[in-house]
Each structure stands twice: as structure tokens, then as C-alpha cells.
Amino acid sequence: MDNSMSIGPAVKVLIVVVIFGLWTSGCGASGSSDTGAGGPRNAATLIAERSDTTWDLVALGDSTPTGYGVGADHSYVQVYAGYIEDDLGVDVAVHNWATNTTRSVAGWVEEVHNNEDLREDLRNAEVITIWLGWHNVIPSIGVGRGGPCYARADEVDLDCLREVTNPMQDEFDQLLSEIVSLANPAETLILIADVGIPSLFVARWKEYGTLDLLKRQAYEVWRDYIIQAASKHKVHVAHTYEIVNGRNGNQEMPPEFMQSDGLHFNEEGHNLIADVHCKVGYEYSR
Numbered sequence: 050m051d052n053s054m055s056i057g058p059a060v061k062v063l064i065v066v067v068i069f070g071l072w073t074s075g076c077g078a079s080g081s082s083d084t085g086a087g088g089p090r091n092a093a094t095l096i097a098e099r100s101d102t103t104w105d106l107v108a109l110g111d112s113t114p115t116g117y118g119v120g121a122d123h124s125y126v127q128v129y130a131g132y133i134e135d136d137l138g139v140d141v142a143v144h145n146w147a148t149n150t151t152r153s154v155a156g157w158v159e160e161v162h163n164n165e166d167l168r169e170d171l172r173n174a175e176v177i178t179i180w181l182g183w184h185n186v187i188p189s190i191g192v193g194r195g196g197p198c199y200a201r202a203d204e205v206d207l208d209c210l211r212e213v214t215n216p217m218q219d220e221f222d223q224l225l226s227e228i229v230s231l232a233n234p235a236e237t238l239i240l241i242a243d244v245g246i247p248s249l250f251v252a253r254w255k256e257y258g259t260l261d262l263l264k265r266q267a268y269e270v271w272r273d274y275i276i277q278a279a280s281k282h283k284v285h286v287a288h289t290y291e292i293v294n295g296r297n298g299n300q301e302m303p304p305e306f307m308q309s310d311g312l313h314f315n316e317e318g319h320n321l322i323a324d325v326h327c328k329v330g331y332e333y334s335r
Contacts, residue, residue: 092137092175092331095236103140106130107170109157110180114147116319118308121145123316126178128323133176137331144170151184154220161227171231178287178326179224179241182217182275186267189213192312193253202257210266218274225282234283234334240326241279243272243286245293248301249311255299264298283334287326 095101108114108126116124130141146167152160161167171177189210190199198209225241232239246268254260272290279286293302301311306318314322 090236090333092238092333095333096137096139101139101175103142104133104137104175105170105173106133106141106143106176106178107167107174108143108145108147108178108180109161110147110178111152111184112147112149112313113322114145114178114180115149117149118310118313119316119319123319125314125319125322125326128320129178129326130176132323132327136327141176144174146170147180151188152181153185154181154217154224155185157181158220158223158227161224161231168231171228174232174237177228177232177237177239179228179239180244182244182271183247185217185220185271186210186213190263190267193249194257199259199263203259205259205262205266207262207266214266214270217271218277221271221274221278222281225278225284229282229284236333238329238331238333239284240287240329241275241284242322242326243275243288243290245290245302246298247312248304248307251294251299251301252311260299264294269298285329285334287322287329289322289325292321292325 106126106129114124114126115121116127121127124145126145126147127143130143133139133141146160161171187196189196194202198206198213200206225239228239246264250263251260254263276286278284290298294300302314302318306314306321308315308318
């Protein structure tokens, strides 16, 4: 199937225009304004109080933050670090703990709980980024199709899928609980992305007629868990889903932003994702 033909030309142009407008607008999120008495502090205020010159950014997640296919220097993590340097006038040291292995959310809970070097980095971090979730689901649905929950193109085993996704509610909660026990959201910028659905998946699911069912049961349920856990633990959400999949969650990322595998961003895609992170701003949670 030719993925580029899976959406109409007019819709594709509109998506590209919206995305390109966001990307080329630059970050420009100011951290210098005073939020007033009683409001949450922002990064510039804390930098001034501490006379900071260097920040530490810790990245957790899967192959996307590793910069798979483009290199770590071109990953959204590194680009976002550059935005912070430009906006806040500090040098940013990146500690990228993301991995290309298939580590699940529960695996990350264990890693954060037991890895003393990672825990020390998190304690010292001024910024933490998190991008993960699909490694829980892919073994059960395959890449586009396959696995015990989606063995046939026209048939999804919802009970099987719920057994995979339901535990993710507690796992995201445990992960953020571990992280905020080490890094206070009142003085650390903690961002978790709501990720989105890879273009290859959208194209295949459209082809098989299972998009609406699978985007909900294989993705949006655990996206909801991310947002719930983030709200509970006062962590910012980088809303990448709408950028990746459109307002209704049913579009493929335009090929201008994707590698040929349909799974990973190219450099332009990473720049875009960095921009979404930067537009969260520099205000701390209360």
C-alpha cells in the first residue's frame, strides 16, 4: 500500500500547513515573565535565584528519543535542549537514558527504582522528558498486524488487548510516582508526551478497516492513563498526538516528517516534536 495516498490531497496539504506553521513559528516560549504572588514559579525566576549556568536534561523512553535512524544529535531531545539554551541562556547537558530495546512501562518503573546512576541523574535534573508506551502493546498486535490480540486483519481480540493495556494505568502512575519522588515538579520541568500512532499503523489499520477500533483500544486508552497520571503527579503533558495524527486521531504523519519505515521521525519530524515540547513553556507545577 502506498501510504502517501491514504489521505486525500487536500487533507494532506492542510495537515502539512498546520504542522509547518507550528514548526517554523519556533519555540519562543518566554520564561522571563513574573507569574505574580501565589502563582507557580517559572524557570527564569529559579535561574536568577540560583545563578544557574548549566542545566541537566534527562530523557527516558524508547527508540524515538534515542534518535533512531537520525542519530542522537538530531533527536527531539537534543533539539529541545537547544531551544532551552536559546530561551533561558543556560547550557544544557543531556543525559539520554532512552533505549532501543523493547522495555515496557513496567520495565521503566523497575529501572528508575533500581538504577542508582539513573536515580542520581533524575535528582540532579532541571528537565525530564518521557516518551514511551508502544512497547507494551506491539508484542500483542504486531507492527500493523500480528500477535495474539490481532492475528487476523479483520478481527481484533478486545479481551486480549484489555489484558495488555489495563495494567498500564497503574504502571504509568507508578513510573511518575517514582520520578517525582526524586525530582520535585515545583522546581523541575517534567514532560511526558502523549506520543501518537505511527504512520505505518494508521495506514495498515485503514487498509484492514480496523482503525477506529484499534486507535481506541490499542492506543487511546493508555494515552488517557498518561494524562491521568500526569495530572495526579503534576507533570506536564506534551500533546504530540494531535500533531502526529490530526485533530481526530485518524491521519498519518505526512511523509515529509517520517523515515521510510513509517515508524520513526526523520530530522524534520524530530524538530517538530521538539517544538511541541518547547511550547509547553517554562512554568513549574504548583
